[in-house]
Structures are given as C-alpha cells and as structure tokens.
Amino acid sequence: MILDVLREVGSSKYDALKGPSELSEGMKRRVLIAMAVLLKPDLIIADNPIANIDYALATQIMDLFERFRRI
Numbered sequence: 300m301i302l303d304v305l306r307e308v309g310s311s312k313y314d315a316l317k318g319p320s321e322l323s324e325g326m327k328r329r330v331l332i333a334m335a336v337l338l339k340p341d342l343i344i345a346d347n348p349i350a351n352i353d354y355a356l357a358t359q360i361m362d363l364f365e366r367f368r369r370i
Contacts, residue, residue, distance in 0.1 A: 304333045308363055325356045329363065336367050343367075 302312050308329040319327060328348060335343050345364070349357035 301333075301337065304337055305330070307366070308333045309359070325352060325359070328352075328360055332360070332363050332367070 302315065305311070305315055310326060310329055310333070314322065314326060314330070322330065332345075332348075335345075343364075348364070349360050352360070
C-alpha cells in the first residue's frame with residue numbers, strides 16, 4: 300500500500316529508501332502528501348503547500364490534492 304501511494308505521487312520504491320536530504324523539494328512535498336493520504340483522513344489541512352516553488356511543480360502538487368480528493 301505504501302509503495303502504491305508513493306507511485307501515485309510520482310515517486311519510486313527507490314525514493315522510499317532515501318533520506319529527506321536526498322530528495323528534491325518537490326519530492327519532499329509529494330512524500331508528505333503521500334504520508335497524509337495513507338492515514339485516510341476526512342480532512343487534510345495543508346498550510347501553503349505550493350509556497351516558493353515554480354509554477355509547473357505547484358500545478359503538479361495541486362493536481363495531486365485534486366486526485367486524492369476524489370478517492
């Protein structure tokens with residue numbers, strides 16, 4: 300299940316073996332989203348998840364939230 304969610308956010312099983320300092324800023328955010336989704340909460344509060352990142356990455360992050368909202 301964990302690897303499925305990581306794959307869903309655009310990560311791989313190899314990224315799961317890396318420490319936080321080895322991940323890009325965008326991948327760190329994706330992993331945090333995956334961690335939140337794994338808990339299957341009714342509500343996820345994300346305090347400015349797209350701050351200080353470029354438009355393309357911000358769009359990808361918001362798309363992830365939209366995709367998981369539908370699950």
